[in-house]
Amino acid sequence: MAKIPSQLLKGTLEGALLMIIGRGETYGYALQETLAELGFGQVPEGTIYPLLLKMQRNKQIEAVRHPSASGPDRKYYHLTATGEASIAEFLPSWRQLVAAMARLEGDKGNE
């Protein structure tokens, strides 16, 4: 699986993380694996953890610390109402961008 260039991920990643957390409480390390499984590539810790902290400051997510049987404590995140609202703002913009690009790709295909 090729790596998605960082510049392409900009902005999209926050939306993606919010949507994954919206599926059910998770923690940073697991999010990294989930992103890889979904096809986002190997997103580095240095990207994910600062983003989670920022989203927590913005009240989009909340954290609860729980011990783990296989290592240090985990910070489990869940969505807040603000986080849900962020997803509701993000998705239409994302879809608009995808639609615009699809028009361009369609043109390309007709040549």
Next chain:
Amino acid sequence: MAKIPSQLLKGTLEGALLMIIGRGETYGYALQETLAELGFGQVPEGTIYPLLLKMQRNKQIEAVRHPSASGPDRKYYHLTATGEASIAEFLPSWRQLVAAMARLEGDKGNE
């Protein structure tokens, strides 16, 4: 037509401009209109012109200056081989990102 947040555009815009220029020689001002028609929203001049200059420095595009009947000279851009190669690198990454996001949206839809 809503405005696409700047963070979402990051990286995508360069690919989009290259693809539009690939359809046929154009200039900055016209690119702005084309982007709007495609659904990218009103991308400001302060975004487009610096990007075009950067792509020119990177040899992805080349410019020819022509006078206009309705205003100042226009700089018409066309793709170079490097530019074509950039598109060939960009498109798979873009499609991978779209596919990954589609998986997430699909999950959401099943809830």
Next chain:
DNA sequence: CATCGCTATCTTGCAAAGCAAAGTATAGTC
């Protein structure tokens, strides 16, 4: 002729976001 509005490009400086790198710490394996 002066002003306005449309066309057309360039430059400066700031903000946001991805990420490499380094640090800290726990649990299990060799």
Next chain:
DNA sequence: GACTATACTTTGCTTTGCAAGATAGCGATG
């Protein structure tokens, strides 16, 4: 004890979108 996997944090760099302002040619209105 060393190493590996797990798990989170912080610092500083780089890229990119963009607001704001400058420059300039053209046509129409007054």
